[in-house]
Amino acid sequence: MKPPQSQDTSWLKGKARQMRIEVLKMLYQAGSGHTGGSLSAADIVTALYFAKMRHNPKDPDWPERDRFILSKGHAAPVLYAALALTGYFDISLLGTLRKVGSPLQGHPSSKLLKGVEVSTGSLGQGLSIANGLAMGLRLQGLPSRVYCLLGDGEVQEGQVWEAAMTASHYNVDNLCAIIDYNGLQIDGRCAEVMKLEPLVDKWLAFGWHVLSIDGHEMAEILDALDRAEGIKGKPTLILAKTVKGKGVSIFEDKVQYHGVAPSKEELEIALKELGANG
Amino acid sequence: MANRPAEEELRKTLSGQGVETFAGKAIATRDAYGAALYRLGMENPKIVVLDADLSCSTKTIRFAQAFPERFFNVGISEQDMVCTAGGLALAGLIPFASTFAVFETGRAWEQVRQTIAYSSLNVKLAATHSGITVGEDGASHQALEDIALMRVIPNMTILVPADGFEAEQFVRLAAEFEGPVYIRLGRAKTEAVMPADYKAVIGKAYTFSKGRDVCIIATGTMVSESLKASEILSQKGISVGVVNMSTIKPFDGETFLKAIEGCRLVVSAEEHSVIGGLGGAIAEFLSERAPMRLIRIGTTDTFGCSGTPSELMKTFRLTAGDIATSVLTNLG
Numbered sequence: 001m002k003p004p005q006s007q008d009t010s011w012l013k014g015k016a017r018q019m020r021i022e023v024l025k026m027l028y029q030a031g032s033g034h035t036g037g038s039l040s041a042a043d044i045v046t047a048l049y050f051a052k053m054r055h056n057p058k059d060p061d062w063p064e065r066d067r068f069i070l071s072k073g074h075a076a077p078v079l080y081a082a083l084a085l086t087g088y089f090d091i092s093l094l095g096t097l098r099k100v101g102s103p104l105q106g107h108p109s110s111k112l113l114k115g116v117e118v119s120t121g122s123l124g125q126g127l128s129i130a131n132g133l134a135m136g137l138r139l140q141g142l143p144s145r146v147y148c149l150l151g152d153g154e155v156q157e158g159q160v161w162e163a164a165m166t167a168s169h170y171n172v173d174n175l176c177a178i179i180d181y182n183g184l185q186i187d188g189r190c191a192e193v194m195k196l197e198p199l200v201d202k203w204l205a206f207g208w209h210v211l212s213i214d215g216h217e218m219a220e221i222l223d224a225l226d227r228a229e230g231i232k233g234k235p236t237l238i239l240a241k242t243v244k245g246k247g248v249s250i251f252e253d254k255v256q257y258h259g260v261a262p263s264k265e266e267l268e269i270a271l272k273e274l275g276a277n278g
Numbered sequence: 279m280a281n282r283p284a285e286e287e288l289r290k291t292l293s294g295q296g297v298e299t300f301a302g303k304a305i306a307t308r309d310a311y312g313a314a315l316y317r318l319g320m321e322n323p324k325i326v327v328l329d330a331d332l333s334c335s336t337k338t339i340r341f342a343q344a345f346p347e348r349f350f351n352v353g354i355s356e357q358d359m360v361c362t363a364g365g366l367a368l369a370g371l372i373p374f375a376s377t378f379a380v381f382e383t384g385r386a387w388e389q390v391r392q393t394i395a396y397s398s399l400n401v402k403l404a405a406t407h408s409g410i411t412v413g414e415d416g417a418s419h420q421a422l423e424d425i426a427l428m429r430v431i432p433n434m435t436i437l438v439p440a441d442g443f444e445a446e447q448f449v450r451l452a453a454e455f456e457g458p459v460y461i462r463l464g465r466a467k468t469e470a471v472m473p474a475d476y477k478a479v480i481g482k483a484y485t486f487s488k489g490r491d492v493c494i495i496a497t498g499t500m501v502s503e504s505l506k507a508s509e510i511l512s513q514k515g516i517s518v519g520v521v522n523m524s525t526i527k528p529f530d531g532e533t534f535l536k537a538i539e540g541c542r543l544v545v546s547a548e549e550h551s552v553i554g555g556l557g558g559a560i561a562e563f564l565s566e567r568a569p570m571r572l573i574r575i576g577t578t579d580t581f582g583c584s585g586t587p588s589e590l591m592k593t594f595r596l597t598a599g600d601i602a603t604s605v606l607t608n609l610g
Contacts, residue, residue: 063370110397118368122392129393130372132365136326139347140369152606157387162358170350214285 009218016046016083016218020247021276022081022094027261029228030098033106036244036257038078040182040215044240045075048147049082059068060114066144067117067133070153070178071126073107073145074259079116080104080162080174089102125148126159126175131167134175148177153185156194161206167235168207176228177208180215182244184255199239207239215240248273300442301474307463308406309440312337312344314449315374315404315443319345326366327452328375329351330359336376336406356381367399372453378412379405379421379462387427394458395433402452403428404461410453410577410594411466411499411587420582421516426554428460428505429527430486437527438548438556439461439572440501441470444524447478462498464549466587469502471522475540482523484513490520492545492605493538497556499521500547500575503591508600518605519534529559543608547601550574574607575601604607 007079019042027033053066070079077097084091093214098104099238107121117133120126124226131273137144153161167175179199187193203210205209209231213220228236242259245251248270251262262270285325297544319325319341326348333339333351342349343443350366356377363375368498373383382405383390394401405424412420437452437459439445445463452459459480483495494505501522506576508518521537523530538544544564546557557574564572577594591597595604 029598067368068562117392118364119397122388123517125357125361125393127390128361128366128370128389131358134365134372135350135362136366136369139326139371139429141411159355159357159361162352162355163361166355166358169353221447 008044009222012046012050012084012218014222015050016043017247017274018085019046019078019081021271021274022091024086024248024262024267024270026077026097026199027043028264028267029095032098033077033261034074034259035251035261036254037072037151037180037182038075038245039248039251040242041072041075041078041180043216043218044178044180044221046223047218049086049174051222052225052257053147057083057115060088064142064144067146068161069126069130069133069146069148070120070152070161071107071130071148072123073120075149076106076108077213079108079118083115086153091214100244109186123151123154124159124235126235127160127163128166130175131163131170132171134172136247136251138174144164146175150177150179152181152183152196153177153190153193155179155196155199164203164206164208171233172235173232176225176238177235178240179241180242183250184253184258186253186258203237203239209234210237210239213241215242216246280357283451283466290469295347299475300446300470301472302470303442304467304469305464306467307425307439307442307602308337308465310445311404311461311463312340314446316344318450318453319348322453324370326373327348328359328363328373328530329421330377330381331538332377335378337372337402338374338376343456344373345425346383356386357389359535360386360401361393362399362575364397365394366402369601371487372400372402374402374404376404376406378419380407380419381426383427383460390428391431391530396528397570398433401457402459404449404463407465408462409464409499410582410590411464411549412582413466413587414584416584417581420435422551422582423554424462424528425548425550425556426558428552429559432528433458435459436462438498438524438526439482439533440498440522440524441472443470443472443476444478451478451480456464464499468499468588471502471505478524481521481528481530483530484522484535486522486532488522488537490517490540491609492543492549493519493541494601495519495521495523495534495537495556495560496547497526499549500596503596503598504547504601507601507605510598510602512607516605516609523556526556526559529563531563531567538568538570542571543605544570545601545605546572547575551575552578555581571608574603575604
């Protein structure tokens with residue numbers, strides 16, 4: 001899927017706003033879920049699904065498609081919004097999030113929902129999966145790229161660094177990892193719970209090409225994704241500085257909205273801020 | 279898939295040499311695995327293999343040397359290995375991921391549960407060094423709970439070959455099977471027990487003999503011990519049947535019920551804890567479907583220890599003589 005003009009960021013910004021509206025509506029209807037980390041990732045996921053990735057919602061198994069692995073599986077709502085808005089399924093399905101019998105599980109299930117590449121939700125595993133997928137595609141001569149979105153707190157998982165070593169060792173350059181660096185995790189600020197810095201140096205030391213960007217500036221995101229594609233011989237990490245709850249002032253940079261859905265009043269405030277009608 | 283010239287050359291050189299078979303040969307199941315994997319690699323370019331720095335011990339080295347482009351050593355990182363295998367399966371390949379059973383099922387348990395089984399990815403977890411016959415390395419390296427750990431995971435198929443011949447057939451069957459499979463392999467040489475015309479089927483137990491008094495349901499290395507125990511007991515006038523329950527999950531209840539029909543005593547035998555493994559599976563099945571007396575031969579809620587494999591079989595009372603004694607005691 002491509003925007004009307006490939007670098008038309010205002011069109012993409014509109015899509016990102018629409019994504020946030022759908023995320024908040026589905027979370028409100030579900031009555032639970034992860035608001036903050038879905039909103040912080042909204043611009044990145046919009047850039048991928050509406051501009052960068054080669055994929056076909058009408059043919060979700062197209063072998064040459066680019067793949068997206070949501071390693072921070074708790075941001076499922078933002079993935080579901082992207083899949084619905086790009087046409088993988090009817091948008092009305094978003095109202096079933098987290099309900100018994102719904103394909104929209106609390107964390108993504110690939111067995112239940114086409115468009116989800118692999119089930120995630122247990123942190124730390126996505127980058128290893130992305131490595132295997134990228135190496136497997138490369139081995140078969142497929143041109144596909146693999147994108148893997150990680151949470152910042154998630155890199156506290158040791159397996160992430162095992163995978164970081166593997167990607168570098170095998171020169172997995174058809175892989176691009178992105179960290180949604182919003183600085184908060186369930187128990188508080190990452191810096192206080194378990195220090196992450198110096199994050200750029202760590203990834204550089206593991207043999208990655210690293211790009212630091214503002215994860216809410218659409219032009220910067222697109223530019224970084226393009227540059228990552230041009231890097232050969234090593235994997236690329238995009239360290240995207242973001243704000244948890246981005247787009248709605250009452251949720252922004254608030255740790256308490258990590259795993260809480262908006263109330264009716266909060267939803268109304270949020271939709272008004274995002275300029276949704278009604 | 280593009281083959282490197284060397285790989286193509288190798289394929290040509292080795293094709294038409296006939297299928298190596300371990301029927302009737304005493305061999306460690308890990309050796310049979312290594313050989314079978316290599317053959318499979320020649321035939322099917324979709325086979326890829328992962329290891330975590332143990333390729334000489336797990337015997338994936340033979341595949342690694344022949345098909346370096348399809349071999350991924352991830353270093354000492356079993357959790358990464360399991361999920362990387364998952365990714366390779368997502369790319370449409372058939373990965374075999376190998377390390378010691380302790381690490382494959384223990385260290386990487388949650389990766390197996392979440393990434394492999396929950397998404398039902400086509401990954402083959404082929405783990406060596408199961409049971410106490412690991413020997414001198416001791417408890418840290420002796421998996422006595424791996425079957426239990428895999429058995430509680432939905433979507434998991436569990437295969438425990440009794441000898442090299444069955445192991446090589448399981449490797450091929452696992453590759454043909456769509457979905458996660460755990461194959462439990464051993465380090466020490468295992469006597470050949472399966473007949474030359476044996477054709478392994480996933481989910482189908484093999485009945486050596488039907489007994490009138492006792493039925494021993496065994497798996498893995500304990501099949502040969504059970505066959506010997508049945509001879510000891512028959513000399514004492516006790517009619518003993520022996521079944522090789524080489525697929526632990528799904529459990530072949532049909533063969534099991536036929537085999538125990540008319541018996542007074544059922545015995546489970548495994549080189550694994552009596553908790554949660556074959557003995558556990560049988561206890562669960564029996565108590566619901568056909569309540570009767572069961573004794574479970576295996577390690578009894580304990581860790582292993584160092585020693586030679588044969589010394590340890592005696593120490594942990596897993597020999598044919600131990601099985602026979604236990605049957606005699608319990609028959610009263």
